Amino acid sequence: MKSENIPIDLKTKSLIKNKLRIYLNDKDILDVILFGSIVKGKIMPEDIDVALITDKEIKADINGFHITTLRLQEFFLSPPSIVHTLLREGYSLKNDIFFSENYKFLSRVLFVYELKNLNPSVKVKIVTLLRGKGKENGLVRENGGEWLANQVFIMPLKADNLLERFLINFKINYKKYFLLMH
Amino acid sequence: MTKIKYYNNTLIKRKNLLILIKKAGIKRISKDALDLMEQYFKDELNILSKLLREEIAVNGRKTLKKEDIHQVISMLNKKDISWEV
Numbered sequence: 001m002k003s004e005n006i007p008i009d010l011k012t013k014s015l016i017k018n019k020l021r022i023y024l025n026d027k028d029i030l031d032v033i034l035f036g037s038i039v040k041g042k043i044m045p046e047d048i049d050v051a052l053i054t055d056k057e058i059k060a061d062i063n064g065f066h067i068t069t070l071r072l073q074e075f076f077l078s079p080p081s082i083v084h085t086l087l088r089e090g091y092s093l094k095n096d097i098f099f100s101e102n103y104k105f106l107s108r109v110l111f112v113y114e115l116k117n118l119n120p121s122v123k124v125k126i127v128t129l130l131r132g133k134g135k136e137n138g139l140v141r142e143n144g145g146e147w148l149a150n151q152v153f154i155m156p157l158k159a160d161n162l163l164e165r166f167l168i169n170f171k172i173n174y175k176k177y178f179l180l181m182h
Numbered sequence: 183m184t185k186i187k188y189y190n191n192t193l194i195k196r197k198n199l200l201i202l203i204k205k206a207g208i209k210r211i212s213k214d215a216l217d218l219m220e221q222y223f224k225d226e227l228n229i230l231s232k233l234l235r236e237e238i239a240v241n242g243r244k245t246l247k248k249e250d251i252h253q254v255i256s257m258l259n260k261k262d263i264s265w266e267v
Contacts, residue, residue, distance in 0.1 A: 011225075043232050044258070129242045139239060165240045 008038060008091075016048065017093060019062055024093060029054040030072065033090040033099055040089065041161040051086055088178045089157055098157075105180040108154045111163060113174035115151070126170055139166060154179065194223065230254065 008016070016034070017024060023032050029052050036049030050067045052058060060067035068082060075083055089107060090099035100107050115123045131147070132138030140147060143159035155163055160176075167174045194202070196216065203211055237250045 043229065043236065125242060162236055162239060165236075166242070169240050170242065 008034075012038075013093075019065065020050065020093065023052055023058075023060070026054075026056075028056045029058075031095070031099075032093040033086055034093060035085055035090045036066075037161065039091050039157060041158040051082060051090065087180065100180055105182055107157050108179040108181055109157060109160045109163075110148075110152070110154045110177040110179050111167070111174055112152050112177075113167060113172050115172065117173070118171075122170070126172065129166075139163065196220070230258075233258070 020032055023029050031053040033051045033053065034048065035051060037045040038048050047064055047066050050060075050065055052060065052067060052069045053072060054069060055071050058069050060069065070080075070082065070086075074080060086099050087105075088100070091097075092099050092102065095102065098107050115126060118126070128138070130138045130140050130153075132141065139145075139162075140153045140155065143155060143162060145153050145155040145159060145163075147153045164176065199216065199219065200211070233254045234246055234250055237254050238244065238246055241250065
């Protein structure tokens with residue numbers, strides 16, 4: 001199964017895979033998982049977060065990569081917070097799918113916003129930009145999102161960064177929740 | 183050597199690129215080097231376009247303005263992208 005929401009373009013992915021080739025070819029490493037800003041749609045992140053799932057002792061150091069090693073038992077016995085992060089947003093480079101998709105879950109981000117404090121013309125502008133006008137899709141649908149209710153929508157992980165920047169830019173009060181949908 | 187059937191010409195016409203290179207003082211350039219240079223321009227332009235698309239979306243506009251370009255370029259200059267090297 002190939003992920004429908006590949007967070008990074010093919011060229012960047014092959015560049016990353018090339019840099020991590022030794023770990024991807026190592027049979028003692030169960031998985032090489034990308035997480036952090038690159039998965040959330042940041043076009044040029046300063047560094048790339050990677051988790052190696054292995055029981056082997058590895059001292060990984062690649063320029064521009066922040067590599068964390070996780071033992072398999074850490075997923076079951078008092079899991080550290082990085083395990084939650086991997087479930088939420090990890091992208092498996094060995095399987096080319098989101099880590100959560102291994103368990104038939106879909107990673108999504110839910111945004112809830114309110115426009116109370118804004119003046120009417122700005123409110124109209126924001127609604128038009130988010131929902132679109134006439135036949136034109138707004139920011140939400142254009143980026144693979146879906147409206148659940150008034151002022152509530154879900155987005156694929158890759159559009160998280162874009163939508164968050166938009167809401168912050170217009171000083172909109174919002175709350176963000178990460179979802180795993182089955 | 184096999185003859186190149188088409189030029190990329192994505193960002194700058196090959197003819198103009200050659201003029202630019204010669205003006206800078208480089209007397210000769212191989213075809214492979216020229217191709218690589220064109221590919222590099224194309225990749226950079228792709229990244230810039232993606233960043234600009236995001237910038238105008240964040241600003242709630244459809245029109246690309248001068249200030250978007252200034253913003254994106256200053257952002258790119260601040261960043262130290264070491265993983266791509």
